[in-house]
Amino acid sequence: xxxxxxxxxxxxxxxxxxxxxxxxxxxxxxxxxxxxxxxxxxxxxxxxxxxxxxxxxxxxxxxxxxxxxxxxxxxxxxxxxxxxxxxxxxxxxxxxxxxxxxxxxxxxxxxxxxxxxxxxxxxxxxxxxxxxxxxxxxxxxxxxxxxxxxxxxxxxxxxxxxxxxxxxxxxxxxxxxxxxxxxxxxxxxxxxxxxxxxxxxxxxxxxxxxxxxxxxxxxxxxxxxxxxxxxxxxxxxxxxxxxxxxxxxxxxxxxxxxxxxxxxxxxxxxxxxxxxxxxxxxxxxxxxxxxxxxxxxxxxxxxxxxxxxxxxxxxxxxxxxxxxxxxxxxxxxxxxxxxxxxxxxxxxxxxxxxxxxxxxxxxxxxxxxxxxxxxxxxxxxxxxxxxxxxxxxxxxxxxxxxxxxxxxxxxxxxxxxxxxxxxx
Numbered sequence: 049x050x051x052x053x054x055x056x057x058x059x060x061x062x063x064x065x066x067x068x069x070x071x072x073x074x075x076x077x078x079x080x081x082x083x084x085x086x087x088x089x090x091x092x093x094x095x096x097x098x099x100x101x102x103x104x105x106x107x108x109x110x111x112x113x114x115x116x117x118x119x120x121x122x123x124x125x126x127x128x129x130x131x132x133x134x135x136x137x138x139x140x141x142x143x144x145x146x147x148x149x150x151x152x153x154x155x156x157x158x159x160x161x162x163x164x165x166x167x168x169x170x171x172x173x174x175x176x177x178x179x180x181x182x183x184x185x186x187x188x189x190x191x192x193x194x195x196x197x198x199x200x201x202x203x204x205x206x207x208x209x210x211x212x213x214x215x216x217x218x219x220x221x222x223x224x225x226x227x228x229x230x231x232x233x234x235x236x237x238x239x240x241x242x243x244x245x246x247x248x249x250x251x252x253x254x255x256x257x258x259x260x261x262x263x264x265x266x267x268x269x270x271x272x273x274x275x276x277x278x279x280x281x282x283x284x285x286x287x288x289x290x291x292x293x294x295x296x297x298x299x300x301x302x303x304x305x306x307x308x309x310x311x312x313x314x315x316x317x318x319x320x321x322x323x324x325x326x327x328x329x330x331x332x333x334x335x336x337x338x339x340x341x342x343x344x345x346x347x348x349x350x351x352x353x354x355x356x357x358x359x360x361x362x363x364x365x366x367x368x369x370x371x372x373x374x375x376x377x378x379x380x381x382x383x384x385x386x387x388x389x390x391x392x393x394x395x396x397x398x399x400x401x402x403x404x405x406x407x408x409x410x411x412x413x414x415x416x417x418x419x420x421x422x423x424x425x426x427x428x429x430x431x432x433x434x435x436x437x438x439x440x441x442x443x444x445x446x447x448x449x450x451x452x453x454x455x456x457x458x459x460x461x462x463x464x465x466x467x468x469x470x471x472x
Contacts, residue, residue, distance in 0.1 A: 055103040057280035070360035090163035096274040123289035129419040137442040151457030153184030156278035161188035170263035175250030179211025181269035186218035196220035201245035203375035225250040232356040252356035270306025279312030302454035307387035313454035337381035343401035425457035
């Protein structure tokens with residue numbers, strides 16, 4: 049029986065090269081003091097961001113919160129899917145959809161709310177695409193007695209009202225982004241009153257709000273190293289669970305927006321591979337939407353983390369901060385960039401990228417749901433598509449791989465989206 053880890057894993061000490069530092073958006077020189085970041089994030093999170101420690105202790109309050117929301121999460125073997133595909137592969141999926149908000153996002157929302165609470169902050173402000181991150185922040189803020197403001201990309205605000213309702217029930221104020229509440233939002237609305245929004249725009253609105261007020265802290269769902277650290281509970285649990293099965297994964301698969309759930313499942317195993325120098329086993333596959341092809345069609349260069357250029361520039365795979373992806377239903381995959389740590393590993397060819405269309409992903413989700421009874425979130429469906437293709441390839445070659453999938457969220461609040469795409 050897997051137990052809840054009492055430490056998070058930090059991949060920075062095990063990276064094959066040092067992570068390129070953030071750059072000053074004005075002079076393009078390395079920051080000596082990143083002046084905005086202490087105004088945005090609690091000090092303990094900034095310490096974690098650059099920590100040289102391989103493991104970081106999880107505070108008791110966070111452990112209790114993790115337990116109350118259902119950690120450790122189950123690891124399930126997809127036997128019915130294996131039978132349906134007639135594959136010799138063994139497919140396992142880590143169920144990050146079992147907590148109240150239905151995704152992996154509380155793994156970092158809870159620590160961020162806790163550290164803000166410790167600093168006597170009053171408000172958590174954030175952005176959200178599909179609403180999974182916003183729901184997690186709204187819940188975490190409620191648990192630690194904080195108020196919450198969420199800028200939700202306009203396309204999702206309209207397409208996914210149920211996640212908006214859930215955030216409101218938890219006590220959050222939810223605004224469509226671009227909104228008239230901030231300078232960047234107002235400017236974009238003047239240009240196009242029906243602007244669909246993007247995660248980069250919503251980030252800009254959240255950051256401007258925090259920098260302009262007292263007692264505010266910004267909660268970020270991905271990209272920053274501390275978010276990847278918190279998500280490592282997924283992979284740390286999965287390692288123990290796979291050991292109980294007497295197996296080691298041949299392929300580890302997750303979808304990628306900013307990269308938090310991929311890092312969560314993959315980094316503890318990838319870090320062990322890096323520290324041991326054993327590169328013969330286990331492939332790590334990151335799956336994106338072809339609507340925002342950072343890994344498969346973007347550039348590895350410095351770019352702003354947000355559309356308005358308020359945040360520092362990060363070296364990452366990206367399609368440019370001005371890119372506005374089509375309003376696909378997998379809104380969590382519409383970010384213009386990719387976490388710098390994952391970008392570096394991709395550059396070093398330690399991570400394999402794949403991209404699928406919305407239609408390809410949703411059809412795979414239908415197959416998975418009929419076999420396993422779990423409807424994946426639209427984002428997760430992209431990773432499911434790869435898993436099915438890999439399992440079919442195993443059948444063709446007579447190869448008995450062990451495939452591990454991070455099922456990062458369920459799609460029960462995305463039924464309207466599935467109905468539209470699958471023409472139900």
